[in-house]
Amino acid sequence: MFIVVLSLIELEINMIRDITIGQYYQTESVIHKLDSRVKIIATLVYIISLFCFNNFSGYILAALFFLCIVKLSKVPFKFIVKGLKPIMFMLIFTAALNLLWTPGEHILFEAGVIVITLEGIKKMAFMALRLIFLIIGSSLMTLTTTPNQLTDAIEHLLRLLNYIKVPVHEVAMMMSIALRFIPILIEETDKIMKAQLARGADFESGNIIHRIKSMIPILIPLFVSAARRANDLALAMDSRCYHGGRGRTKMKPLKYKSCDFIAYFILLCYIVLLIIIRKFVPF
Amino acid sequence: MSIIMQLENVSYIYGIGSGHEKQALKNINLKINAGEFIGLVGHTGSGKSTLAQLLNGLEHATTGEIYYDGRNIYDKDYDMKSLRGNVGLVFQYPEHQLFEATVEEDVQFGPRNLGLPLLEVELRSYNALKMVGISDDLIDVSPFVLSGGQKRRVAIAGVLAMQPKLLVLDEPMAGLDPTGREEILNILRNLRDKQKITIILISHSMEDIAEYADRVIVMNKGEVVLEGEPKKIFQFEEELEKIGLGVPQSTKVIHRLRKMGADIPYSCITAEESAGAIYKWLQRV
Amino acid sequence: MKPFIIAKDLVHEYSRRDEDGNVTDIKRALDGIDMEVSAGDFIAVLGANGSGKSTFAKHLNALLTPTEGTLLVDGMDTSDHDNDLDVRCVAGMVFQNPDNQIISNVVEEDVGFGPENMGVPTEKIWERVEESLKNVGMYKYRKMSPNHLSGGQKQRVAIAGVMAMRPKCIILDEPTAMLDPVGRRAVIDTVTELNKKENITVILITHYMEEVTGADYVFVMNDGKVSMQGTPRQIFARSEELKEYRLTIPEVTKIALHLRKMGIELPKDILNEEELVKALIELKNF
Structure with missing residues (x-):
């Protein structure tokens, strides 16, 4: 037990060095100027939305929304992606689990216990997308907020x-x-x-x-x-x-400015789009 | 005189591959003679602490070679553990590394790590405690109840118990009162004189360096900029001030008097020497 | 005018207790301190490690209260806990370790911490922060993280943090013990300037003799008592006594002392290079 804790501490120390969550990227941008409450709420909504989507169009929306904000934030893209490095192992591991052990009707490949199904591939892709957007989404918040x-x-x-x-x-x-x-x-x-x-x-x-x-x-x-x-x-x-x-x-003191209300409005639009896509877009 | 340690074209760069690399040491060439008392001075960030860590293998030079007792410590089959036994390193505020339940056990940590027989371990640690002037009644108490100065000396004993041939100390007097400082300096002088241990003392106090060191090494921005006897080095008052250092107050007085036409030799760096020279000058008609 | 600080028979005892809460050991850290400090003075308190000077400093800031005796700071009795906040507002404190007294991740926010606690309105906090950072010469670092500053710079930020509370007095508890000579110089210069320009009462606790030469008055503490007091000149003329208390005299005073022993007629109270050089040149020309 003890050794586990210790190696965790060690891992933590190594991770803190290259993890981007919790790091601040100093620059002047609209996103940096936003009230931190807006950013926290938006990040929460965004993360929840990732788990609501049930088709690829939803993830395209999530990606577009995210890219627009990255552009506005002026944080270099490679900085944000760096946040994925420490979770790479976890990502591959869960992806593999989903790929190999999802039962389904459309079997694409079978070798002993290993069965790859179309459903499995779909689930794996969703899982990976959710995790990736979750991590880079929250990194973007901490990169733009002290x-x-x-x-x-x-x-x-x-x-x-x-x-x-x-x-x-x-x-x-x-x-x-x-x-x-x-x-x-x-x-x-x-x-x-x-x-x-x-x-x-x-x-x-x-x-x-x-x-x-x-x-x-x-x-x-x-x-x-x-x-x-x-x-x-x-x-x-x-x-x-x-x-x-x-x-x-x-x-x-925390004080909402007009740009914060605009941000809330955009967030609202995102939620509406999310509902539309969930209800009316088939794939 | 034999050379105990030699550095050849040693450079050290921090954080290679991290994007913000920093050159901490540039092309250092040094020879350290056995039995010397060296004062290593430099402004904060001049690279002196990094240099200290290279000497006992805690950090590895980016380029260049280091020889201990004629053998290259970067050779594949070189025994790093023996190097750490031979080159003792006392960090700043060494008392912050105390951890055992009693003073004696803490001092024994080093020799035990060397894998020595128990009797030898006990003997070494007892001797080390004697060298730093810790009395017998303090041997069995917890190091955490000692006074600041006592803790510092116990921590130094913890390194001495490894019986190093070369001892590097990073500001071992920091935070102590004047008498405490003097006690540490006298311990170091005794170690050199009686135990024949080579000493490298990192210090900001030019007065102490003037009084105790045989040779001064001045570092600035990762380079050795001046090197030689204190008497010689402290003639360069302006150069030293420019890199955030100074000269002993005695030297300053002499320099001022010289500027006003007094014929006093440059070579006075301690209060006693200066007083003697000034006396002679005053007596001359 | 009434003195700013009045200590009378001040005693402080630390007691160690066993598991049952019974007192097993009592250590008298302060043993009958009498002291008076006038407003606007630059006072130095000298003393070896463990002489009680730090314990005394904590009393001035109501962080510790007297076991016996009284201590008045700006007329307020520090034994009364209702006065704690008021005492801390008139007499701010800077501690030894620069890292352990900076609370915030941004310099300006740290300086604002005191005024925030005092309930100063937001715009006024900004004014105070700007003013005090300018006063200690750290204004251009206001957006930086304290982790990227040198020790001397961090100490100046800590001084600004105290100044932003608009105190009448600053107590500095060995503020230079962990600094290099450059940082030490900068801190002492900053404090001296605050004393001269803003008329802030300064109580500097130290064991560096060179830092004391500029003080108006010096108290020497030993074993919980005030064992010597006087102007720096008076104190440094008594080198034998200082040595007894584990202290020393500045190097220049040492040279003068050696010369006096050899029979040269030098004044007893030489403090700095200029004085010594001047006295020697006069002697030579005479």
């Missing part, structure tokens, strides 16, 4: 939960602090690892138990350091008069 805008929007969108005593402000604050400290802690892990390597530590050889044990000299200092930073940060926040969300003003 983490702070995101947390602000989440805080705002979830503010109703305040009434059932969910500490929305605190959770949003924690998210934004976590975003700030992730790169610092990654750097710190690297440093501690090197320091223990310099003392002859060996993280690579030996059996599983040995390797779990070899992580202790990294994990304990990392934990101590994270605790120290948390303590320091709590003091620093106290000293700058932080006392929760009560009576707090905003330097960058």
